């Protein structure tokens with residue numbers, strides 16, 4: 535990690551202005567609820583805020599060199615407590631741990647911060663326990679709750695927090711960022727920007743996991759008549775991690791959909807996608823992808839699922 539300044543956050547001016555003002559006036563709420571779609575800068579903003587709050591030298595431009603900044607960079611600051619789901623949920627034991635953390639004054643600076651992500655993963659017991667802590671927290675405590683969907687939280691939690699909304703990013707912003715920051719080729723950056731639905735995080739993940747290349751591999755095997763190739767590709771996909779499967783299904787669905795829109799309405803087609811277009815019934819194909827996804831969620835054998843998917847969608851009636 536490197537030091538993050540609130541000014542670096544892309545296209546979230548309302549959220550960033552709110553935090554700037556609060557920092558300047560030293561009037562921070564005791565609980566913020568950062569809400570918005572995946573991959574648009576919520577967690578990055580939370581970390582930036584931590585640097586601004588903890589830096590010993592300059593709260594307007596965190597230095598990255600002081601003791602506090604260094605501890606944040608090493609992710610070992612004693613006044614920060616991060617709460618992430620254990621397995622699938624955030625449990626009441628984890629919230630009790632927060633209650634312990636709240637008892638002690640800051641060890642180093644002025645604040646102690648509790649970061650909960652994703653807040654909607656708190657089970658009911660945990661959420662109720664958190665509520666108690668939110669009622670009258672010590673003055674040095676700030677809660678940062680991060681969520682993609684704040685309507686899933688208890689209304690009483692929402693009402694005790696200041697809501698900070700994050701929005702999706704325009705594709706131009708994503709494209710320019712990918713070119714400037716990662717030196718992506720223009721064709722790739724443009725495709726990623728168009729297909730990521732305003733989520734920079736998703737665009738970067740698709741690129742880092744090499745999933746556009748995987749889509750090419752999959753499509754090539756699908757159009758091929760070689761069963762050996764299909765087996766090999768199915769085996770290859772079975773070894774990807776579940777998060778990559780999710781993103782891949784998203785890409786595959788998009789390829790099918792974009793092919794359909796191009797064929798039917800002559801709409802533009804992402805230039806880094808496979809040149810071959812999907813020609814079969816897109817609605818049936820999307821249904822099959824959904825079935826494959828669901829089978830994997832129910833622990834079906836991934837190799838068989840991918841082989842089935844590969845043979846099935848490319849052999850549909852057109």
Ligand SMILES: [Zn+2]
Nearest residue numbers: 589597600603
């Ligand atoms: Zn510093």
